[in-house]
Amino acid sequence: xxxxxxxxLQGGTYHVRMDIPKDVREAFGxxxxxxxxxxxxxxxxxxxxxxxxLHAWKSQIKAIRExxxxxxxxxxxxxxxxxxxxxxxxxxxxxxxxxxxxxxxxVDPALKAKLMSSPRFMEAVRLLVGDHLKDGIGGRxxxxxxxxxxxxxxxxxxxxTDYKLxxxxxxxxxxxxxxxxxxxxxxxxxxxxxASFRTYRLEHHVALKTVNQQESKLLNLSEHLQTTGTxxxxxxxxxxxxxxxxxxxxxxxxLLAGSQFWRWxxxxxxxxxxxxxxxxxxxxxxxxxxxKGKAKLDAKRKAFTVEEVGTLYSAAKKQGLxxxxxxxxxxxxxxxRIEELCQLRKEHLITVDGVRMFxxxxxxxxxxxxxxxxxxxxxxLVDRLSESSTDGYLVPTGSxxxxxxxxxxxxxxxxxxxxxxGFDRNRVFHSIRATVITQLVRADxxxxxxxxxxxxxxxxxxxxxYSNGSSPKQxxxxxxxxxxxxIDQMLGxxxxxxxxx
Numbered sequence: 179x180x181x182x183x184x185x186x187l188q189g190g191t192y193h194v195r196m197d198i199p200k201d202v203r204e205a206f207g208x209x210x211x212x213x214x215x216x217x218x219x220x221x222x223x224x225x226x227x228x229x230x231x232l233h234a235w236k237s238q239i240k241a242i243r244e245x246x247x248x249x250x251x252x253x254x255x256x257x258x259x260x261x262x263x264x265x266x267x268x269x270x271x272x273x274x275x276x277x278x279x280x281x282x283x284x285v286d287p288a289l290k291a292k293l294m295s296s297p298r299f300m301e302a303v304r305l306l307v308g309d310h311l312k313d314g315i316g317g318r319x320x321x322x323x324x325x326x327x328x329x330x331x332x333x334x335x336x337x338x339t340d341y342k343l344x345x346x347x348x349x350x351x352x353x354x355x356x357x358x359x360x361x362x363x364x365x366x367x368x369x370x371x372x373a374s375f376r377t378y379r380l381e382h383h384v385a386l387k388t389v390n391q392q393e394s395k396l397l398n399l400s401e402h403l404q405t406t407g408t409x410x411x412x413x414x415x416x417x418x419x420x421x422x423x424x425x426x427x428x429x430x431x432x433l434l435a436g437s438q439f440w441r442w443x444x445x446x447x448x449x450x451x452x453x454x455x456x457x458x459x460x461x462x463x464x465x466x467x468x469x470k471g472k473a474k475l476d477a478k479r480k481a482f483t484v485e486e487v488g489t490l491y492s493a494a495k496k497q498g499l500x501x502x503x504x505x506x507x508x509x510x511x512x513x514x515r516i517e518e519l520c521q522l523r524k525e526h527l528i529t530v531d532g533v534r535m536f537x538x539x540x541x542x543x544x545x546x547x548x549x550x551x552x553x554x555x556x557x558x559l560v561d562r563l564s565e566s567s568t569d570g571y572l573v574p575t576g577s578x579x580x581x582x583x584x585x586x587x588x589x590x591x592x593x594x595x596x597x598x599x600g601f602d603r604n605r606v607f608h609s610i611r612a613t614v615i616t617q618l619v620r621a622d623x624x625x626x627x628x629x630x631x632x633x634x635x636x637x638x639x640x641x642x643x644y645s646n647g648s649s650p651k652q653x654x655x656x657x658x659x660x661x662x663x664x665i666d667q668m669l670g671x672x673x674x675x676x677x678x679x
Contacts, residue, residue, distance in 0.1 A: 184232060185216075185224055192216045192224035194231050202242045214381055217540065220523075220570070223582050230386055234377055241373075244342075252347075253354065253361055256337075260330060260358040267326040274318050330355050365403035366410055366453065367396055367439070375442055387583075392435035399436060412460045419464065426466040436461035480604045481612035484510075488664035490592075493599055502591050504559060505573055509607065510663045511553035512536065513614030513632045516592075516607045518546070520584040522572045524564050527552075533650035538633070546633035551654040555662055614660065621659040631656060 186193045195213045198206050206212070212235050216227045334355050338348065354361055372393055379389050399418055408414040415436065419429050440459050443450040482490070487510045494503035508519050518538050526537040528549070534557075535549045552560055563572040575584050592607045611632065618628045629636050630647050648656075 183225060184228055185221070186213075188215075190219045192218055192221065192228075194224070194228035196232060196235055199239065202239050212381075215383060217383070218582070219539075222569075227386075227582050231380055234373075234380060238373070238377060253350065253364065254366075256333075256351065256354055257358045257361050259333065260355065263326055263329050263333075264358075267322050270322045271319050274322070365400035366450065367400040367403070371443065371447065371450070372396060372400075372439075374446070375439055378442060378446065391431075392438065395432045395435040396439055399432070410454075410460055411457070412463075415460045416464060419466075426468060429466055433461045433464055479606065479609055479612070481616050482601075482605060482609050484613060484617065484661050485664055486601075487610055487613055489599065490596065491663060491665055494595055497595070499591060499595065501574055502588055502595065504563065505588055506592075506610065507556065507559060507663060508573070509610040510613065511556050511657070511660060512550050513611045513618075514538065514550065515542070515546070515611065515633075516585045516589055517583060518633075520571070520573045520575060520588065523570045524567055524572065525570070527560065527564060527572075531650045533654045535650060535653075541633055543633065543635070545629070545635040548630065548633050549650070549653070550631055551650065551657045553657050553660060617660050618656065621656075623656045623659065627652065627656050 184194050184196055186195050193213050193215050195211055198210055198212060203210065214231055216224045218224050218227065334351055337343070337351060343351065376389055376393060380386070399415070402408075402418045402421070403410060403414060406414070406417075408417070415433075419432065422429065422432075424432075437459060440461060444454065487506065491503050491506045491510075494500070494506060505516070505519060508514070509516065512519070514536070518541055521540060522536060522538070526539065528535055528537045530549065534552045536552060538546065538548050538550065541547050560572070567574070571584070573584075573588075575588055589607060596605060615628060615632055618631070626636050627648050628634075631653060
């Protein structure tokens with residue numbers, strides 16, 4: 179039964195679903211339905227998140243239906259076939275004059291069957307052989323040359339018949355048949371492969387933002403390979419990295435994108451496996467410059483002091499950024515990530531064993547899904563946010579970018595605010611999280627309990643797998659030890675960061 183807006187609620191989580199039309203089900207392995215979790219219980223968010231996924235599915239179905247289109251990289255296949263035909267011809271001619279012919283390349287059986295299935299072609303071959311056999315070795319050499327031209331012409335004609343060629347493709351095909359060497363090698367990271375990789379990743383619940391960012395990096399590499407005419411190997415990847423004025427950390431993200439694509443292609447792309455059989459992953463074992471000593475320390479993100487968190491709050495209030503001010507306080511008493519706070523809804527205010535808590539149900543990691551007690555100094559703020567909410571969210575924001583990130587505008591507003599106060603690039607909203615962790619450490623809270631509160635794995639099977647964690651009271655007692663954020667109600671001098679740093 180068709181679902182309204184392609185959405186279905188399963189166990190409190192929305193899924194996007196689409197029936198696969200009968201005429202293309204075979205291409206999907208016989209599946210009847212495409213389904214993917216949107217990882218949200220909000221219908222409003224689900225309506226937004228479903229759009230890029232539905233677009234990808236519909237584009238895939240359209241491509242399958244159109245069929246018989248030459249995909250990306252078809253030129254490489256044609257050139258390889260033409261070179262194989264030339265190799266066969268040269269080998270046969272050498273054999274005719276008594277030379278040792280090199281081993282014949284394997285011709286695609288499907289192509290061979292197509293060429294030999296034409297009665298006209300076979301009759302032309304018979305007449306050709308009959309005309310030249312009487313001319314001795316010279317005639318036999320000429321037979322090989324004319325067979326070569328005939329096979330290439332037949333290949334060109336069959337492609338024009340079997341596929342829907344554009345005018346540009348027809349012209350390019352004609353040029354390649356005349357001179358295969360005129361073709362400049364292109365990147366094996368084609369748009370068709372990237373589209374398949376994209377669909378695979380979305381079906382396996384990789385975040386859309388991550389998919390888009392990695393696809394952009396792979397396109398960058400593809401353009402480099404095409405521009406330089408180099409093959410995909412360790413040396414070309416190394417040259418690509420050296421040509422980018424980026425940090426080692428960012429370059430490592432480029433290598434990660436490449437490695438994930440490589441592993442996918444080696445598993446799911448038969449032609450790729452054949453082309454790169456025996457090749458090592460070209461994205462492995464690259465050595466990137468690393469910062470050491472003072473340079474590493476200077477580049478590290480730094481925590482705010484509790485006093486500086488108060489300064490940020492007061493500055494936001496003075497500038498009329500009331501929502502941002504509230505968000506700063508929420509961060510200062512929870513250590514939660516900015517998006518975790520912006521995703522909190524009224525129903526995420528729960529009481530467990532008499533302790534009022536934030537129920538963080540979605541996070542960037544499994545460990546991040548947790549419950550954090552409401553600090554006593556947040557009680558009035560949380561009550562106000564809950565009562566004034568018009569859309570169910572505690573933190574009001576008009577921001578909801580294409581990745582359904584609600585904190586986007588507030589994050590940028592915080593960046594502008596902290597810059598006006600003189601804080602450098604090493605201090606961001608995430609630095610408030612470091613403030614909370616620092617204060618918990620100084621309050622002698624056990625390391626394991628701190629990790630439970632901020633959503634970090636402990637790294638031990640005992641606690642990460644078998645333990646149900648600390649009790650709500652233990653968590654509350656720990657959070658209650660966080661010092662009060664000093665709020666300057668008189669809003670005195672605010673540009674304190676310059677003096678402090």
